[in-house]
Amino acid sequence: MQLSEARHAFVTGGASGLGLGIADALASRGVRVTIADINDEALAAVLTTRGNSFRGVVLDTRDREGWQRAKAEAEAAFGPVDVLISNAGIAPNGKPFTEMDPESFDRIVAINLTGIYNGVAAFAADMAARGRGHIVLTSSQAGLVTTVxxxxxxxxxxxxxxxxxxxxxxxxxxxxxxxxxxxxxxxQTNLAANTQRVGGDIRKYSDVVMTSDVTPADVGEMVADGIEQDAAYVVTHKQVWPGVEKRMQAIKDACDYRLAR
Structure with missing residues (x-):
């Protein structure tokens, strides 16, 4: 989809981090943006620094009735949503499955998977009926390979x-x-603080120095380009491939073994 043809984008987790980086990239291309976030204070602060092409709505992405209210408010203001960025999420809890509190597991899945799906449930059918639109779902390198x-x-x-x-x-x-x-x-985002805000545990990186030269603004540009190219995937960091390749090779080896039997 050419963003010059898009009128309205709805971005969850839009008051900070990747969501805000993506929202800014879309707005710079002339798209009006509704940013949805569970953090009402962060939402209000962002809106004071953006122009009339931005509006905000408080949303817990686990709340399906809340999604319907947010959608109605957004489309009453800016018209039908052409671009959905279903992005809001929380951080890993740092615990192995054998030590994990079941409530922590449920919370991570409810926000990082079901919350993403709830955006699809709210907007995808309308896009299909209009025959136009684009949806971006935020996974992770951890959605390609798990090695840590x-x-x-x-x-x-x-x-x-x-x-x-x-x-x-x-x-x-x-x-x-x-x-x-x-x-x-x-x-570098405030994902840890947002995780704690909803009662989640966060992984401790006491023995790991986490740095990155990729910024939320960089990711926003990558996503905007990906939408216009109708890319199936957008990968933000160059070093992800070796781990993915190792996993894919193991799967290929298993398939080759079965084909040879």
Whole structure:
């Protein structure tokens, strides 16, 4: 979809981090943007620094009735949504499955997978009926390969987002609606604070120095380009491929072994 033809984008987790980076990139291309976020204070602060092409709505992406209210408010103000960025999420809890509190597992899946799906449920059918639009779902490098202990529940959710995006892309292509799955690596955001805000545990990185030269603004530009190219995937960091290649090779080896039997 050419963003010059898009009128309205709806971005969850839009008051900070990747969501705000994407929202700014879309707005710079002339798209009016509704940013949805659970953090009402951050939302209000952002809106004071943006122009009339931005509006905000408080939304917990787990709340399906809240999605319907947010959609009605957004479209009453800016018209039908042409671009959905279903992005809001929380961080890994850092615990192995054997030590994980079941409530923590449920929270991670509810926000990082079901919350992403709830955006699809709210907007995808209308896009299909109009025969136009684009949906971006935020997965993670952990939705491509899991190699680090303590991110298991997070990877379960993010692999689910990957599958959701791939299936949705196949289903919506005949209706003229594009779907992109975003696989961000580490980007400096306030994800940890947002995770704690909803009662979540966060992974402790006491023995790891987390740095990145990729910014939310960089990711916003990548996503905007991906929408215009109708890209199936957007990967933000160059170093992800070796791990993915190792996983894919193991799967290929298993398939080759079965074919040889």
């Amino acid at each position: 202990p303590g991110v298991g529940a997070y990877s379960v959710a993010k692999f689910g987002v990957t599958a959701l995006g791939e299936g949705l892309r196949t289903e919506l292509a005949p209706q003229g609606v594009g779907v992109t799955v975003l696989f961000p690596g580490y980007v």
